[in-house]
Amino acid sequence: NSDGKGDSKVKKGPLKPLKILEEDDEDLSALKDPSEKPASSLEPISKRLKIIEEDSGSTSIQAADSTAINGSVTPTDKRIGFLGLGLMGSGIVSNLLKMGHVVTVWNRTAEKCDLFIQEGARLGRTPAEVVSMCDITFSCVDPKAARDLVLGPSGVLQGIRPGKCYVEMSTVDPETITELSQLVTSRGGRFLEAPVAGSQQLSNDGMLVILAAGDRTVYEDCSSCFQAMGKTSFFLVLGEAGNAARMMLILNMVQGSFMATVAEGLTLAQATGQSQQTFLDILCQGQMASTFVDQKCQNILQGNFKPDYYLKHIQKDLRLAISMGDMANHPTPMAAAANEVYKRAKALDQSDNDISAVYRAYIH
C-alpha cells in the first residue's frame, strides 16, 4: 500500500499525528487515474490527509483535509497571527476564527481589523508585535509590500525569536522568499512559504489550494489552519523555500495566458458576428469546460469585473514567470504575448479590476 511505499522515501516520524495511516490505496489511485479524477473543483473529493509519492521520487506532496467539506477541524492551540486583510486575507482569517483558532490580526489600514475583532480576533498594533505575541504568524499582503513588512520598522524581523514560525502566503518572486527565509532563520525563526491558488470567493469558501515549501515541521504545525482555509494543500518535500513561489508563478502564468486566450476568443466571436453566449455555451460543453472558464466568461458577459484576483497581480506574475524563463534560458512566447495584452489592459486603467478585465484590452 501507499504507506509502505512511502516508508522508503519520506521520513514518517513527524507525520504520525497527521494520521497518514488512515489513507487507503483507493484514494491514492483516484488521484493517479485521470479518468476517475473529478474534473470540477466544486465536487466532493477525498481530502483525507495523505502523502503522495511520485513514481519519479523527485518530490513529495501532501494534501490536507478541508473543513469546508468535513464541517469541522480540531484547531491548534498555538497562537496564530495574521498580517494583511485584503482580498485573500479576509476570507482566510474568517475561516480560521470559525474553526476556533485564536487569531491576532494586523492590517496597514487598521479599520479593516474591526470586523474581525467583533468575530473574536485580537488586535496587533504592529507586525513586530503580532509576531511577538504569537507562535505562528501568517502574512498575506500585496506582493510589493511583503518584503518591507519583514524588513521595515516595527517589522516582522523585530519580533522573531527562536522557535517563532513565519508563514509567507503572499505570491512573490522566489528570490524574495529565499531572502526572507534566510533572514527569519538567521534569527532562530522557522520559515514556511505557502502561496495560495484561488480567488476571493474561494478564500471566503475555505476552498483555496495551498502550496507550501520550506520547514516541514511548520507545515505540520499549520495543519488545522490549512484545513480551515483550504480545499487541499501540497508540501514540496524536495527543494527549499522558493520552490512553492516558482510553482505558483508558473500556475498563474498558465492562468493568465489562458484568461487572455479566452478573452481573445470571446471578442473574436463578436467581431465576426457570432454570439458570445453561444460561444460560451459550446465551450462549456466541451473538454475545456472548467469552473474557471465558466465563471470568468459569465462575469465578462455581465460586465462584472469586480476583482477576485487583481489584474495587476496576474500581470506581475506573468512578468516574474517570464523572468524565471529568462534565467533558465527557456522561451515563454505565450506568456510574453499575454503579458503585453495585460500591459495594454493596465494602460486602460484595469489594474484594480479582476483578471477577466483583460477582455477590455481586446475591445478598446
Added chain:
Amino acid sequence: NSDGKGDSKVKKGPLKPLKILEEDDEDLSALKDPSEKPASSLEPISKRLKIIEEDSGSTSIQAADSTAINGSVTPTDKRIGFLGLGLMGSGIVSNLLKMGHVVTVWNRTAEKCDLFIQEGARLGRTPAEVVSMCDITFSCVDPKAARDLVLGPSGVLQGIRPGKCYVEMSTVDPETITELSQLVTSRGGRFLEAPVAGSQQLSNDGMLVILAAGDRTVYEDCSSCFQAMGKTSFFLVLGEAGNAARMMLILNMVQGSFMATVAEGLTLAQATGQSQQTFLDILCQGQMASTFVDQKCQNILQGNFKPDYYLKHIQKDLRLAISMGDMANHPTPMAAAANEVYKRAKALDQSDNDISAVYRAYIH
C-alpha cells in the same frame, strides 16, 4: 415558459416531431445558471432536445439527446451516406451503424471500408455514387480534401439532385463552406455544415459536440444521426452556413492556444527544477481543472503523442482563425504566438502527432 418565449422568435412548425414540448423550465435554467451547470464533460447532463433562446435573442441553439447516454435512439429511415473514414469518421460511422442506421460508406483508400462493411455498411465506389444512392450524405475528411471531394471528378456535385442533403462535417474555412453551400443549393440540394468539437476518443464514444448551421430542415432530418454520434448538438438559428465554421475555428483557436500555454507551463516547471507531475496535480485541483488539461498532460508525461486531433490541423485552424481576425481587423496576439509555436512543432516533424506534441517545440 421557454416554449412561449420561443414562439415569437423561432419558427416552431418543423420542431414538433422533435418534441420540444417535453422540455421543462428546470432543464433550461440548469443551463442558464452557471453555478449549477456541471463543469465536467464526463458527467451526466440533461440532453433532452430543447430550444434555448438567448436573452439577447441574437441566436438560438438546440441540444440533442445522446444515445451514448440514453442507450438508444430511433434511427431515421433515410438512407445515410458517409464520406471519409479517418480519425473522426470511423467512430461516427460505427455509432451510426450501432444505432441501426443504413449507411453507405466511401473512403479514399477503399480498404478502410472493409471493417465497416463487416459491420453492415454498404460500399459506395465514388462520392457521386454515394450521394446518388443516399438521402443524406455526410462528409468528414481532411480539410484540404473537402473542396475537391465536392468539385472533383465523380465528386459530390455529380450526384446532387433536388432534395438530396449534403452535410459537411470537416473543419474548413467559412469561405469554403459558403462556396460549397451555394454549389449544392444551386443544384437543388440542401446543405448543412456540421463541424464537430472533439477527438478520436470522443468520436468513438459518441460524445462529440456538434455545431450546425445552414438548412434547418436538414438539421432536423439528421436528428437521430447527431444523437448517435454526439453528446450534444447546437444549431445556429441566425446566420447562414459558414457561421458554424467560424465558431468552430474560434473554439479550436482557444484550444490550440491553451494547449501551447499548458505545454509552456509544464516545460518551464521542468526547466526551473520543479516536478511536472506535481505541477499537473496542483493544476487539476484548481479552478482550471478540465478533462482536456488532465488527459493532455497525462499523455505528455507518458510520452504518448498518438493523434486524437492532428497537430497540423490545429495549426491550420489557428491560421484560419488569425485570418478571420485579419478580415475583421481584430488583433489575436495569443493565437499568433501559439501559431508560431505550432509551426516550430511542425518543423520538428510533429504534424501527424497529437496537438499535445506542441510540448516538443518547447524542449527542442
Added chain:
Amino acid sequence: NSDGKGDSKVKKGPLKPLKILEEDDEDLSALKDPSEKPASSLEPISKRLKIIEEDSGSTSIQAADSTAINGSVTPTDKRIGFLGLGLMGSGIVSNLLKMGHVVTVWNRTAEKCDLFIQEGARLGRTPAEVVSMCDITFSCVDPKAARDLVLGPSGVLQGIRPGKCYVEMSTVDPETITELSQLVTSRGGRFLEAPVAGSQQLSNDGMLVILAAGDRTVYEDCSSCFQAMGKTSFFLVLGEAGNAARMMLILNMVQGSFMATVAEGLTLAQATGQSQQTFLDILCQGQMASTFVDQKCQNILQGNFKPDYYLKHIQKDLRLAISMGDMANHPTPMAAAANEVYKRAKALDQSDNDISAVYRAYIH
C-alpha cells in the same frame, strides 16, 4: 573577369544587346565588398547594366542603369501599356513618358488618366484593349484587384495574343503570380513579374528597386522602361515566376516589422519621459541610420501620415509572408507580432495612411 565567370553559368546570348561587356571588374567588386559598398540609397552608385554571378551559383541578378541618375535613356520603340495609376503607377507612367516612351494608360476611375493624356499618353478603354494595342503591358494595381484585372470581363486575358508581353508589377502572393503566368503563357503570351520596392516618392523620382522573375526576354525588352522608373533592377535567373513575389514579400515583411519596432521605440521613449527627437537624433548617428528610419521618424514627429505605402498593404504583405513561413514550417515570430500591431492600427482606421501610422497603434 565577371564576364568569363558568367559564361559557365548564364546563357549570354540574349544579353549582348544589353552591352554586358561594358561592365568592368571594379564595379562588380564594389558591390561585393561590403566595406566599400555605399550604405545610403541617396548616393550615386554604379548603375551600368551588369550581371552578377553569385559565388554560390544559386541565382543570378542584373542591375539596370537609372535615368534618374544618368539623365537619359534610349526608349524602346515597343508600344507600352500601363494599367493602374495609383500611388506607384502615377510616378512610373510619368517617368516612362518623360523618357520618350509611347504609353497607353487605363485606370479603374478614368479621370485619373486625364493628367497623363495631357503629358502625351493615349487612353485605353479596357485592360483588354490596352493589351491588344500594345506590345508590353504593365500592371500596377491594388493587390486585391490584380487577379480580376486579368481574368475579369474585358480583362487582360481577352487581349493576350501570341508574343504579347504582360508584366505584373503589383505585389501579390506567389500563387497568384503562378496562376497568372500560366494563363498568359497558355495563350501564347510572355509573362514577367516585376514587383517594386519603394514608395510614392521613389516612384516619382524614378528610384524604385525592381525585382523581376519569369521570362528573361521580357525582362530584356523592358530594359529602357525599368531604367526610366527604377534606380536598379534585379532579375532572378534561377527560379520561375513567383520567386520575385516571394522575395518582395520577405523584404516587405522585414520593413513592416522594422517600422513597428521603430514606432515601439519612439513611443517607449515618450512613455518613459525621453525626448523623441533626441531618440531619433541618436538613432540617425548610429549604425542603424538609414533613409527609411530618418524619413519615417521625421514624418511621425510631424504627425504626417500621408501614404507613401499603404498601411493596409504592408499588413497584407506581412500576412502573406507569415503564410509563406506557414507552408515552409518556418516560424516568423517577429512578423507575427508585427502583424498584430498593424491589425490594431487598422482597427484604429489607419488602413489608408502610411505604414508609419502603425505608431498610432502604440499610443491609443
Added chain:
Amino acid sequence: NSDGKGDSKVKKGPLKPLKILEEDDEDLSALKDPSEKPASSLEPISKRLKIIEEDSGSTSIQAADSTAINGSVTPTDKRIGFLGLGLMGSGIVSNLLKMGHVVTVWNRTAEKCDLFIQEGARLGRTPAEVVSMCDITFSCVDPKAARDLVLGPSGVLQGIRPGKCYVEMSTVDPETITELSQLVTSRGGRFLEAPVAGSQQLSNDGMLVILAAGDRTVYEDCSSCFQAMGKTSFFLVLGEAGNAARMMLILNMVQGSFMATVAEGLTLAQATGQSQQTFLDILCQGQMASTFVDQKCQNILQGNFKPDYYLKHIQKDLRLAISMGDMANHPTPMAAAANEVYKRAKALDQSDNDISAVYRAYIH
C-alpha cells in the same frame, strides 16, 4: 544664430572652453534637415562641438568632435582612470592613450593590462586605488559587475573623495545608475553616466556614439576623452542620471528587435528557396540600407559570429527595456517577441557570440 538661441535656454558659461562659438548655422541646419543629413555612419559629418536646442525645448544635446576624423585633440591634463578592458574598454583605452591622455587601468584579470602598460598606461591594483589616483575614472564592465565594482571590497566607493569624477559607461538599468549616482555624490564625488552605442569595431575606430546624463561639468571635463573615443556624444540637458541608460536601452531594444527581424527574413528566404545573398543585395539597395544591416548580414552569410556586442547583453537589454515598458504600462510586443527569440538563441549556447547569432535560433 544658434548661439543666441542657446542663450535663453542653456547655461553657457562652462561651455566657453569648448568653443561653441565656432558652431555655425549651416552645421546646425544640416542636422535638422533630414534630406541633407548623411544617412551613413561611414561618411564624414560635422563633428564640431555644438549645442543643439530642440524646438520643443524639452531636452538639449551636444555633439563632440571626433579625433578619429579630425586626427588630433588636445588631451585634458586631468589624470584618467579606466576600469574594465573588455570588448569596448580595450578600444577606448587605446584611443585615450593615442591622443596623449594619462591613463591608469585596472581589469579583473590583470594580464589584460599588460598590453596597455606597454602603450604607456599605468597599472592600478584595485578599483579603489585607481579612483584615488585619478581625477576622472571611467568604468566599462559587464553589466552584472557594474554595481559590485562600486560597492564591493576595494571598490570605487572606497576611493571616492570630494571632487573625484566617476563616469559609468556600462549599459545597466536606470535604477542601478540612480543608486550609483546617489552613492558617489553622497561622498562628495561627481557622477556622470555615459553608456555607448556601438561595437568592438567602432570602439577600436574611435567611432562610438556616447550618450551622457548627470553632472554636466563632468561631461565638459571629459570633452577630450569623448572626442578620442567617439564619433559624437550627446548630453541630455534635462533629466537626471538614469535617463541615458533609459535611452540606451530603448536604442538597443530597437537594434535587437531589428536584428531578429533581419535574421527572420534571411532564414525565410532560404526556407522558401530564395538566395540569401540576393536578398541581402536587394535589401542593401533599398531605403533600409544601413551599415548595420550590411555588416551583420555579411557576417551571417560567412558564418562569422565573433562578438561585436554579446548576444547575452542584447537579450538583457531587451529584458530591461520590456521592464521599463512594464513600469510605464506601455506594451512592447515586438521587443517581447524578440526577447523570446534571443532566449532560444541562448538555450542554443549563443550567449557569448555576436547578436547576429540570433540567426541560429531560426535554423535550429
